[in-house]
Amino acid sequence: MVHIPNQQPAQRSVPTSADVARLAGVSRATVSYVLNNTSAVRISEPTRRRVHDAARELGYVPHAAARSLRAGHSRMVLMPTSEIPMGLLFSTFFNELQWALSRLDYTVVQYASLGMTGEDAARAWAELRPVAVLAPDASALGPRGVTVLKRSGAKAVFTLGPQRVEGAHALLMDGRRVGRAAALHFLARGRRRIGAIVPTEAGLEMFWQPRVAGLRETVEATGTHGATVTELSLGYSEESAARLAARWRDLGVDAVFAYNDEYAMLLMRALQDEGIDVPGDTAVIGSDDLMLGRLLRPRLSTVRIDLPSGRSLAELVDRVVRDPGAEPEVHDVLGADVVHRESS
Structure with missing residues (x-):
C-alpha cells in the first residue's frame, strides 16, 4: 500500500x-x-x-490599527453601553446614530464597562484610543474622566443624560419634561389626585426619578387647589399590578402617570380586571408612544418623547472631531408632548 x-x-x-x-x-x-x-x-x-x-x-x-498609527488617532467612536435596558425608543435612536456615524466613515464600538465608573471607566475606554466617546450617563464619568480621555487623544467627549460634566459636550435629556407634560394634561382635564408609578426594578431610578420630580414640581407650581401627587410602587409583573389594583379604591387617586407605556399597559389591564373604569374612575397616561398602546381598548394616552435624528447628532460629533479646540457646548435634545387618546 x-x-x-x-x-x-x-x-x-x-x-x-x-x-x-x-x-x-x-x-x-x-x-x-x-x-x-x-x-x-x-x-x-x-x-x-x-x-x-x-x-x-x-x-x-x-487595517484600522495601522491607519490609526499613521493618522495619530482612530476613526473609532466609543459608545459605552448602559447596564440598564434602554427600551425600544432609545434603542432605535442609538441604532440610527450608529448608522449615521458609519456613513461618515466612523467605526462605532459598543463597550461594556462592567460596573466601572468615573476615572476607572475612562482609562479602560482610553486604551482603545477612540477619536470620540459618547457616554450615556454623565454622572458616571466626571471631569477627571473627561481629562483622561482627552489626554489619550479623544477629540470629542459627549455625555448623554440629565446632567453635564465639565470639559465635555452635553446632550441634555431632562426627564422632568415628561412628568411636566403629564401633569399639565391631567390638571387641564380636572384631575386632581394624581398617582405616580415608581418602578421597583433596580437601576431605573435615573429614568423615573426625573419624571416623577417633573410631575410633582408642576403640580406644586400651578398651585391648583386640592391637587396632590402620590407615589405608588409597581413591579414589572402581573402579580404586582394585581396587588396594586386590589387596593386602588382605597388610594383615592383619579389619575395615574405610569412612568412609561409598558407599566401603563400592565397597570391598566389589572385595573380593568378589578372593575375600575378607565378613564371614568381613573385616567391613565404612559410615555414613549409605543405602537402597542394604540391597539389597546381604551387606547393609551402617552407622552411622546422627541429625540434628535441620528444624522444630526452624527454630524455634530463629526464637527467637534474636526474642531476639537471648540468650547464645550450644551444641547438640550429631549422634547415631550402628550398624545391624547381614550385612556385619559
Whole structure:
C-alpha cells in the first residue's frame, strides 16, 4: 500500500493594498485616498469605482490599527453601553446614530464597562484610543474622566443624560419634561389626585426619578387647589399590578402617570380586571408612544418623547472631531408632548 501524506490546502495570503492597486491599475496612495475617504485629494469617480470593485473582489479591508498609527488617532467612536435596558425608543435612536456615524466613515464600538465608573471607566475606554466617546450617563464619568480621555487623544467627549460634566459636550435629556407634560394634561382635564408609578426594578431610578420630580414640581407650581401627587410602587409583573389594583379604591387617586407605556399597559389591564373604569374612575397616561398602546381598548394616552435624528447628532460629533479646540457646548435634545387618546 502506498502511503499518501495528508495534504493541507495552501493558505491564502491576506490581500494587501498593493494587491488592490495592481488589480485596479492605480498607485497604493490612490487606494489609500479612496478607501479612507480622504477629501483633501480629488479622485475621479471612475477611479473610485475601480478601487472599490478591486477591494471587493480581493476581499480587502483597510487595517484600522495601522491607519490609526499613521493618522495619530482612530476613526473609532466609543459608545459605552448602559447596564440598564434602554427600551425600544432609545434603542432605535442609538441604532440610527450608529448608522449615521458609519456613513461618515466612523467605526462605532459598543463597550461594556462592567460596573466601572468615573476615572476607572475612562482609562479602560482610553486604551482603545477612540477619536470620540459618547457616554450615556454623565454622572458616571466626571471631569477627571473627561481629562483622561482627552489626554489619550479623544477629540470629542459627549455625555448623554440629565446632567453635564465639565470639559465635555452635553446632550441634555431632562426627564422632568415628561412628568411636566403629564401633569399639565391631567390638571387641564380636572384631575386632581394624581398617582405616580415608581418602578421597583433596580437601576431605573435615573429614568423615573426625573419624571416623577417633573410631575410633582408642576403640580406644586400651578398651585391648583386640592391637587396632590402620590407615589405608588409597581413591579414589572402581573402579580404586582394585581396587588396594586386590589387596593386602588382605597388610594383615592383619579389619575395615574405610569412612568412609561409598558407599566401603563400592565397597570391598566389589572385595573380593568378589578372593575375600575378607565378613564371614568381613573385616567391613565404612559410615555414613549409605543405602537402597542394604540391597539389597546381604551387606547393609551402617552407622552411622546422627541429625540434628535441620528444624522444630526452624527454630524455634530463629526464637527467637534474636526474642531476639537471648540468650547464645550450644551444641547438640550429631549422634547415631550402628550398624545391624547381614550385612556385619559
